[in-house]
Amino acid sequence: MAGNTFGKLFTVTTFGESHGIAIGGIVDGCPPNLEISEADLQIDLDRRKPGTSRYTTARREGDEVQILSGVFEGKTTGTSIGLLINNTNQRSQDYSKIKDTFRPGHADYTYQQKYGLRDYRGGGRSSARETAIRVAAGGIAKKYLKQVHGIEIHGYLSQLGPIKIDSIDHSVTNTNAFFCPDETKLDALDAYMRDLIKAGDSIGAKVSVVAKNMPVGLGEPIFDRLDADLASAMMGINAVKGVEIGDGFAVVEQKGSEHRDEITPQGFKTNRAGGILGGISSGQDVVVHLALKPTSSISVPGDSVDIHGQAAEIITKGRHDPCVGIRAVPIAEAMTAIVLMDHLLRHRGQNADVTSITPIIPGQA
Amino acid sequence: MAGNTFGKLFTVTTFGESHGIAIGGIVDGCPPNLEISEADLQIDLDRRKPGTSRYTTARREGDEVQILSGVFEGKTTGTSIGLLINNTNQRSQDYSKIKDTFRPGHADYTYQQKYGLRDYRGGGRSSARETAIRVAAGGIAKKYLKQVHGIEIHGYLSQLGPIKIDSIDHSVTNTNAFFCPDETKLDALDAYMRDLIKAGDSIGAKVSVVAKNMPVGLGEPIFDRLDADLASAMMGINAVKGVEIGDGFAVVEQKGSEHRDEITPQGFKTNRAGGILGGISSGQDVVVHLALKPTSSISVPGDSVDIHGQAAEIITKGRHDPCVGIRAVPIAEAMTAIVLMDHLLRHRGQNADVTSITPIIPGQA
Amino acid sequence: MAGNTFGKLFTVTTFGESHGIAIGGIVDGCPPNLEISEADLQIDLDRRKPGTSRYTTARREGDEVQILSGVFEGKTTGTSIGLLINNTNQRSQDYSKIKDTFRPGHADYTYQQKYGLRDYRGGGRSSARETAIRVAAGGIAKKYLKQVHGIEIHGYLSQLGPIKIDSIDHSVTNTNAFFCPDETKLDALDAYMRDLIKAGDSIGAKVSVVAKNMPVGLGEPIFDRLDADLASAMMGINAVKGVEIGDGFAVVEQKGSEHRDEITPQGFKTNRAGGILGGISSGQDVVVHLALKPTSSISVPGDSVDIHGQAAEIITKGRHDPCVGIRAVPIAEAMTAIVLMDHLLRHRGQNADVTSITPIIPGQA
């Protein structure tokens, strides 16, 4: 397919542009008999929703999801689940200026060349608006993973520009507008963002996701490894430029005697591998980190060209997030849930009759 | 499928264990009329081959690939290409000791749990031996990309432990055993590896790949992005724990005014994006970096458990690479070629009648 | 995926139940720059729509399709196309009786066993209502095939119960409620249907599809043959129990000297093969026939069991087609268009640079 579907057994297919009539998607392969409602999905949609704090775009999107099919009397039926979110509150006029000009760092130029035409309004299909459907779809996976296997997925902001967290308290993450798990950093983040907004600039961020109570055995060796699919899912999120599993790039300077996670009858001594060995989950926490670039939609003037290749200065007005990384937290959680769900079903399909996903080695000691 | 196939239009499916009769694969979707021979594929196979220097395992593998089908009178016919490499020179007895013990940092435990049994000889299916077929398959893609579009793919070692390169000269890369493009680092690398081998330990590495003369328009938005597929391909290489496109994790501390690659009629001013915008190639060089962990197969004793969960000390004898990252260079090039090939065919399928892949913006100014 | 997606490069994914809020789908992989509007799709939707004649169900379905994305200023953009049809005029009470009973010949029992629960209203997901989306999606493929390659797809009723057509005039097909291309059979069909309806029974039918102005070279050898994919597409239409390409089952009694379509410089002498050789289109007309069973929703009492396995008599009231085959004509055309479209893109992807789809042998002499 042309790339709008993710997954093999549990699949998510999406459609919709930033300023079209609606965005939507189809979740296929969800097991039957799961209790699910729009309210379940709205929780994460509201976490992703813009306009909720001074640190994100002032755009107000209703982001109210409708479940159109696949659920009967409150339970999934095993058939495909249609999801729909109507678009509201677009200000297309904001974008008329950039109709014929390519915004640096955006997909304007590549879409124009790939397709010969593009829906330029708000970035059209390349807008992060589309990720609302990934979040809704991920909500279904999240609920199944939690109910059936007790798997919990926690995302958080681990760095914003120069500000790094020193501690992780998942109970704190959702109590602040930054999804920051370290309360001691909130004042610094607030000050940093105020200056940034004043300067009309934007900043990058690092987001992390941890999956707890993992079963062992998820992931297909060689190509469809759990880590490879997570890498694809994360790199597929708008603005992401890097993905790490466990210690990630730090392993470049590690020695084997230092890196290998030794094992004792009480469990693994460490988790540098991030819960994945040979592409298969080990039962330890799965740990993923992603790097998000600063949005290029800023009011600082920049050089570009128009569709005729002529020089043009660009200033992106519109309403944009000074740090797109912040709102990526629920998106990263959703994609993690979708990947785990897909691999859970795949593992069950091939191995259900011979193996158990209960680890013989306990989690980290 | 159970994860042994990569790609959608240009696909590579592999089979084979480290100590089985043979390893092999099927390349499906290769355009017809491409002149190809075993000699073309042997070039990269020999670059990947162990036993060629004091810095890699002493195992000698013939690694002679046979093309069994899909090529007639020296040209591809458009049908599936069967590839076979017979296994030779295994010393299975080396592995008998670890039959019932899980090597820390290896896939022994996860395979055992996932499947209920495992071919423990040399790691069986989880051995990097399988990557020889990826390299052979990539050789086909490399040749097509070069001949039909002039695309060139250069991989190199960018860091080994604490030693980072300062300059890149692709003409140097293949003249040394480290695939190092910076001649000034060769002595340091040699000294470091000698000490490491003496200590019986291993070290991580960073490998980079650059694709030059890129067409614009490759990559499918949303999920099958060029960067997402590259991330999957790279994270799917044994021992890889991190992937970056362009500036990668450095973007976390970049500002939008600094990161966005401004455009002039003469071309892009910079290439922080690594040649990909919105998941689609921009015509600039595609730049990918990967982090490889140090092998866990070391002679330094370590704690583990046996398949009954009882404590066991492990010392991996056998013959192993002190730095698996070195030999990953041709593997990373091959997977890059396979991803580009797949996306070239996909783009052509959907857009051939309406778009040109010749960029309207020149490469980097 | 769980089976709600069809195609590899040009894909159609659907959702929706007979009595849910709406049915819909996503068309992925449509080339950009195709002029398309809801009116284009409505033509075939109206042909499929029930309640248009005394021979079909009295249910009136608006069947008004909305294009939610993928089209900008009247042209496809190359991104996924969201399609939506709101459900109206359901009479759910009609179905309350069969909530706990399995209708013979329907999917009630198999859905109940497969999923453990089912949306029993109007057959839920198993209702032919879902095919409206296939027709809408097929309309997009039809228009592209016609505009870009001049391919024309003609479906028609070739037999209804004992009544077989003697001649084919495509200009007649859409002038009558039977999609019958033989005007001389209309009175017989009318009389037969009146008696059938009086008896409260139903009848089977044979539907045929011909694709004209075919390019040569569409179809992938071995598994994804053009004929294999057509067989899958047709057998996947509700109530279909048989599929034939060209002479179909008549070949069982043919001799090789009689069957083979001999070739002259002026073209093929005959077209027993139905335009497909070795799974690849030959440039002759592609000819497909399908057999549709009589609907089991009839008012003639029948034996069945309830979900507890207890005997139960069943009489299906509701509003049903006495011959579901009639309305299958536009559905069969749509699925043919989708298969041809998918193979056109696939062929172009793999072979665009080396081959032409213009036949060197003219069509039938």
Add this chain to the structure above:
Amino acid sequence: MAGNTFGKLFTVTTFGESHGIAIGGIVDGCPPNLEISEADLQIDLDRRKPGTSRYTTARREGDEVQILSGVFEGKTTGTSIGLLINNTNQRSQDYSKIKDTFRPGHADYTYQQKYGLRDYRGGGRSSARETAIRVAAGGIAKKYLKQVHGIEIHGYLSQLGPIKIDSIDHSVTNTNAFFCPDETKLDALDAYMRDLIKAGDSIGAKVSVVAKNMPVGLGEPIFDRLDADLASAMMGINAVKGVEIGDGFAVVEQKGSEHRDEITPQGFKTNRAGGILGGISSGQDVVVHLALKPTSSISVPGDSVDIHGQAAEIITKGRHDPCVGIRAVPIAEAMTAIVLMDHLLRHRGQNADVTSITPIIPGQA
């Protein structure tokens, strides 16, 4: 992919030409811990093998399959299974004459147009030789289905030219060279074939497959229906022009009151549906019929054109089957097993935690 892979969870990918070095394939997704050996696969390979009776080609093919991977100490490991059959006893000179001429009814012309070149030796990739690998792969599925679920698959010849069977005794099928389950027809078949061979002509055939002890619930609604996948699998077998499920084309003249399989607490009264309702197995026997055309490789002269479009007379010498349908029996069984296996794993993946595949309605009363 380019069409050389079949299946979604249990996949078979093949390569190889009639006169190349070898043919082979990869079976991916086989559950671990299945006892399997080359001898298990050789049984059906020998049934398919030519040269075993006066009624088939005199070509002697060793058809000895090698298992190269995926099996360890006699059991499947869950990793991909490499299969290889070396080609022997080709007489390429037989084919030199038709190098530049298109054999009517063969794929010579379509391959030449699709790819711009072709391996003309023995039909190259389009030769039925490739089906040997499908038979070997199907042998793995057959054994699993039998051992784990008691599913038995019986293929047989149901018609050859004008000769139809009157009775089915599966114990007879494999005791004669025709795979005929009706002993009373053997003399007629023998006489018919002797005359046919004398005339240098060929004849069509009808082959049937029955799967017994079926679980209920296999098959994905809408597109990946069990019947749709069977139709694809069967139409994908060389020379097949028609596929029927259950009563097939006979349903065209059936009434609903006659067709629907009524249900009693003791089981279904009839099995006109062929064991599939709404695309999902009902637990009754799955019944499939296929029509195979007569081979076009006959010594009766015929008209054709050469690759320059010039008229040419063609007489196919070489060694060919006068009725290719006969040897299709084990191929049809193999493809049936592969489809059932794929759907068993898919069903288990999505529904394993909520449903049982044990029918609540007994098989046919």
